[in-house]
Amino acid sequence: MILVAVGEFPPPLLERLSRRTRLPLGPARVDPAVAFDTARAQYDSTRLLAELKARYEGEVVGAASLDLYIPVLTYVFGEAEMPGRAALFSIHRLREEFYGLPPDQALLEERALRELWHEVGHLWGLAHCPDAACVMSASYSLAQVDSKSDQFCPACRARLGPARPQGTRPAAGSQPA
Amino acid sequence: MPQEKLSILIVDDEPIVRDSLTHWFTEEGYHVEASASAAGALARLAAGEIDLVIADIRMPGIDGMELLEKIQAEQLDTSVIMMTGYASVETAVRALKHGAFDYITKPFDPDDLSLVVRNALEQRRLRLENRLLRQQIEETRALDQLVGQSAAMRRVREQIETVAGVDSTVLIEGESGTGKELVARAVHRLSPRRYNPMVVVHCGALTETLIESELFGHEKGAFTGAQYRKKGKFEAAMGGTVFLDEIADISLKTQTDLLRVLQEREIVRVGGTQSIHVDFRVIAATNHNLGEMAREGRFRSDLYYRLNVFTIQIPPLRDRHGDVPLLATFFLDKYSQQMSRKFTGLDRAAVDMLISHHWPGNVRELENILERAVVVGREPMIRVQDLAITRPAEGADDLRIETIERRHIVRVLESFGWNQTQAAKALGIDRVTLYHKIRRYNLKPPGRVTRG
Numbered sequence: 302m303i304l305v306a307v308g309e310f311p312p313p314l315l316e317r318l319s320r321r322t323r324l325p326l327g328p329a330r331v332d333p334a335v336a337f338d339t340a341r342a343q344y345d346s347t348r349l350l351a352e353l354k355a356r357y358e359g360e361v362v363g364a365a366s367l368d369l370y371i372p373v374l375t376y377v378f379g380e381a382e383m384p385g386r387a388a389l390f391s392i393h394r395l396r397e398e399f400y401g402l403p404p405d406q407a408l409l410e411e412r413a414l415r416e417l418w419h420e421v422g423h424l425w426g427l428a429h430c431p432d433a434a435c436v437m438s439a440s441y442s443l444a445q446v447d448s449k450s451d452q453f454c455p456a457c458r459a460r461l462g463p464a465r466p467q468g469t470r471p472a473a474g475s476q477p478a
Numbered sequence: 479m480p481q482e483k484l485s486i487l488i489v490d491d492e493p494i495v496r497d498s499l500t501h502w503f504t505e506e507g508y509h510v511e512a513s514a515s516a517a518g519a520l521a522r523l524a525a526g527e528i529d530l531v532i533a534d535i536r537m538p539g540i541d542g543m544e545l546l547e548k549i550q551a552e553q554l555d556t557s558v559i560m561m562t563g564y565a566s567v568e569t570a571v572r573a574l575k576h577g578a579f580d581y582i583t584k585p586f587d588p589d590d591l592s593l594v595v596r597n598a599l600e601q602r603r604l605r606l607e608n609r610l611l612r613q614q615i616e617e618t619r620a621l622d623q624l625v626g627q628s629a630a631m632r633r634v635r636e637q638i639e640t641v642a643g644v645d646s647t648v649l650i651e652g653e654s655g656t657g658k659e660l661v662a663r664a665v666h667r668l669s670p671r672r673y674n675p676m677v678v679v680h681c682g683a684l685t686e687t688l689i690e691s692e693l694f695g696h697e698k699g700a701f702t703g704a705q706y707r708k709k710g711k712f713e714a715a716m717g718g719t720v721f722l723d724e725i726a727d728i729s730l731k732t733q734t735d736l737l738r739v740l741q742e743r744e745i746v747r748v749g750g751t752q753s754i755h756v757d758f759r760v761i762a763a764t765n766h767n768l769g770e771m772a773r774e775g776r777f778r779s780d781l782y783y784r785l786n787v788f789t790i791q792i793p794p795l796r797d798r799h800g801d802v803p804l805l806a807t808f809f810l811d812k813y814s815q816q817m818s819r820k821f822t823g824l825d826r827a828a829v830d831m832l833i834s835h836h837w838p839g840n841v842r843e844l845e846n847i848l849e850r851a852v853v854v855g856r857e858p859m860i861r862v863q864d865l866a867i868t869r870p871a872e873g874a875d876d877l878r879i880e881t882i883e884r885r886h887i888v889r890v891l892e893s894f895g896w897n898q899t900q901a902a903k904a905l906g907i908d909r910v911t912l913y914h915k916i917r918r919y920n921l922k923p924p925g926r927v928t929r930g
Contacts (some may be wrong), residue, residue, distance in 0.1 A: 347498065371498040375587045383505055428507035439506060441588035 302328035302360035303420075307349060307389065310364050317410055318364065318417060328355040333367055343370040346380040346389055353387040362421060363389040364413070378440065379416050381423035388409070388420035395446065412443070415451045422453065422461075430457050483509040484599055489519040489533035489545065490561075495584075497533065506592070508571065516540035521698060523554045524706035535562040535569060549607035550577045552706065557602045559594060561586075582667075607849055612674035623660050625808045634661065634790060641788045642668035647740070648762040649785045652792030655842030659723060661790055666719040671759055674718030677711045682724035689732055691748050694739075700749025712745050715758040725778060725785065726766040733778045740784050760785070795837040795844065796880075799920045802832050805841060809848035809862060819852055824860040831862050836881060884919045887912070896923040 304324040308331070319326045346369040353363050369377050377474055379390030393432045395412040397405045401405045402407035430437035435454035440446045453461065486508045488499045496512040502520040503510045511528070513519040516541055519531065531549065535542035545557055560573040573581045579598040582591065600891040620767035624635055641648055650658045659678065685694055687701060695710030711720055722728075728736070739745055740760065744753040762785045769786070771777035795802065806824055814821045824832070837843055847866055887905065894900040900928045902912040915921075 328799055347501075370585070371502070372494045373498050373585050374502070374591065375585050376589065380501075381505075383501070422504055428505055430507075439592065 302362065303357070304362050304364060304417075305329055305331075305353075305357070307331045307353070307363035307365040308333035310366055310392075311458070314406075314410060314413065314424060315364055318413060321414060322417060324362065325359065327357065329361065333365065333434055338370070339347055341370060343368045343376070345370065345372075346377055346391075346435045347371055347446050348453050349389055350382060351381055353389065354385075357387075360386045360415060360424065360474040361388070362424075363387070364417070365391040368393045378446070379420040382391070383423040383428075385424060388424045390416040392416075400410075400443070411451070412446050413466035414444055415449060416440075422457065425461055427453075427457050427460060432456070454476060466477045483507065484529045485509040485511065485527060485699045486530045486532060486595070487519060487522060487528045487556075488512040489514075489516060489537070489542070489661055490539045491534065495534070496623060500719060502588075502591075503595075506595075516542065516545035519545060520548055520552075520554075520706055522547065523556060524698070524708060526554075526555070526709060528556050529602055530595065531556050531558045532595075533558065533560060535560055535573070536564070542890055543569075543576065544770050546576045546578055556846065557598045559598055559820065577606060618860060623808075624657065624664060625779060625805050626801035627644045627804060628793070628801045630793040630798050631801060634642075634792055636851065637788075637790045638664050639668065641665060641790070645669075645671075645672070645759055645761070646787045647785055648787070649768070649789045650761065650792065651768070651789060652763070652765065653839030653840055655795045656792040657719065657841050658792060658796060661792060662719070662721045662723075662761045662763060665761055666721075666759075669719070669759065673719050674716055675714065676719040677715050678721045678723060679711050682727035686729045686732060689728060690735065693732075694735070694745045694747055695750075696748035697750040700747070704749065707747070710745060710747065712739060712756040712758055715756070717757045718805065719759045719761055722762040724764060725762040726764045726768060726771060730778065733781050735783065737781045740781075749867050795840045797918055799918070801825050802835075802837075802844065803829050805844055806832055809845050810852065813849050813852040817852055819853065819855075820857045821860060822858040825862075828860050828861045828865055831865060831867060838878070880919075883915070884921075887915055888921060889917065891916075891921065891923070 303326065304319050304322065305317070306325040306329040306330075307376075318471050331349060331352045333344055335352060336345040337343075338345055344365075344367040349363065349369070351364070360419070369389070370381070371377055371380065376394060378394060381388035381389070385432055392409060392413050392458050393399065395416065396409055397403060411474060417438055418422065420442070422437045427437050429439040432438060433448060434450050434452075435457055436449055436451050437453060437457050438445070440449065462470040486503050488496050488503075488510065489512070491514055493514075496514065497583040500510045500512050509615060511928070512523065513522055516533070516537060522528065523531070531545075533542040533545055540548075542560055542562075545558050546560065549556065549558060560576045560578045560581045561584055562569060562581070563584045570581045579601060580594045582594055624631065624638075625676065626632075626634075638661060641779065648662075648665055650661050652658050652661075666672060679689070679692055681689060691700070691704070691708065691710065693710050693712060695708050695713055696704045698704060698707045722736075739756070743756060745756050746753055768777055768782050772779040772782040777929075795805075803824075806829065810821055810824065813819075832844070832847075839846075848860075850866050851860045855861065887901075890904055891901045894904065898912055898916070899909055904910045
């Protein structure tokens with residue numbers, strides 16, 4: 302599994318996420334313009350997932366700072382095939398600035414890490430988890446993102462099983478081995 | 479994660495809406511199905527097990543509002559949320575008036591959608607729980623309602639307790655109004671199947687075609703008017719009890735079908751070809767003499783033997799006059815409470831009148847009379863004038879053969895000073911028969927008469 306930027310993404314944040322998740326960085330190959338909807342001024346996240354699948358082999362996680370949507374919803378924080386090999390998350394609505402607050406890089410990194418693992422969890426076939434502290438608990442608002450951890454709860458970890466290949470397992474310090 | 483996944487059916491003609499909602503709700507942990515049309519959705523709903531429908535209002539053919547109306551009319555057991563791309567107050571009001579749980583406008587805020595869906599499912603869960611609790615309360619009451627201290631009623635209660643635990647078929651025999659359904663409910667309530675439903679089929683009220691579809695269900699188009707697939711009572715019982723009331727009234731053809739279900743525990747829906755395994759217990763009831771009907775060829779004897787594994791006979795009320803005051807008090811309390819009236823009892827004359835009545839309509843008749851008395855009576859006591867029984871004038875109005883026989887036997891017994899051997903001789907019947915008739919009519923010599 303590799304981590305790639307989809308469109309513009311702050312390089313220092315991408316590197317920190319790569320280090321903390323132990324996901325190697327890959328080259329950026331997706332042009333988000335193909336997924337832009339002029340009427341909504343947003344990016345179709347399902348379309349971007351298809352692009353990710355077409356341009357990479359193997360499991361890939363896209364990191365974006367775009368305002369993502371799916372046709373029936375006003376916005377999404379991210380989307381993933383479930384199960385599958387392409388996942389996508391965006392920091393657009395995770396930034397304090399989006400809500401008219403002063404920027405907070407450390408908080409943004411924690412939020413991005415949670416959304417990244419959340420989408421990877423879907424990629425590995427996990428549905429939403431009722432445990433509010435689990436990274437797989439549903440989050441439709443920043444409050445929900447902030448109230449959970451970046452860890453999979455024991456039940457979700459058990460569901461993942463030992464089948465995940467080495468190297469894509471959450472690393473120590475970010476996820477229990 | 480929920481133990482058993484709740485299921486959502488998405489109905490929209492636009493593939494992109496179906497796909498993205500399916501994906502979104504799958505991530506949420508629901509079991510999701512999608513249908514491109516209202517007609518497809520109705521067929522799916524008829525097969526059951528859909529907790530929530532999320533349907534678009536604007537669709538070609540049957541639109542969402544018509545779908546909603548059909549769901550209500552067919553009493554399909556599901557909650558409905560309507561969605562639309564064009565918000566309008568009128569449509570929203572119409573949808574809610576037609577029984578939709580809520581109404582949302584595309585595109586949805588993820589938070590709103592999740593909340594609306596959770597609320598709809600919570601409301602449904604409460605509704606189902608409420609229904610189950612009500613049923614349990616009714617079943618508990620059913621046991622309490624088998625009122626009576628007579629030996630016959632004690633025996634009925636003992637039999638219920640004996641047979642409830644074993645899974646055998648029960649045949650309940652009793653005149654109309656004796657409480658056959660109450661006995662059936664009590665058996666179900668005390669059985670290991672009590673947490674599953676008891677479904678009731680009043681066989682006498684249905685035509686042959688209807689009863690078949692009622693019992694076995696039907697496939698779409700099986701007959702005129704069968705617009706959707708429908709589950710039959712044996713399927714609906716889902717591990718519970720099927721109570722077949724007035725079993726003597728079913729045709730020989732239905733008897734054959736029923737026998738097959740009892741033997742094979744499998745049904746084929748009307749118009750269908752596939753066998754479906756069903757798990758149920760049968761309790762049948764009749765006010766006829768099934769054994770006699772079987773001997774005369776009016777009822778399949780093999781079905782009779784299969785039903786007649788354990789028989790409970792409920793005595794008519796006239797054979798347990800002693801229970802009448804107890805029952806009267808029971809119904810008086812029941813209806814006083816229901817109607818918030820403060821009756822403390824029945825006066826002596828009223829009790830005497832009830833005891834001397836013949837009760838052709840059995841306990842149901844007594845219940846109706848008490849219900850009416852609670853309405854018309856003056857607190858705190860029920861009096862004779864509150865009871866809607868017309869006491870037959872001596873020898874005039876009451877032409878029932880039993881009334882006349884009873885009176886005749888009393889007269890003969892009295893003329894022989896209650897010497898049963900002499901009375902039997904005079905009546906032209908044997909002593910045992912007279913003894914049974916005395917018990918049946920609950921005849922007692924006046925205290926001052928000495929025998930011999």
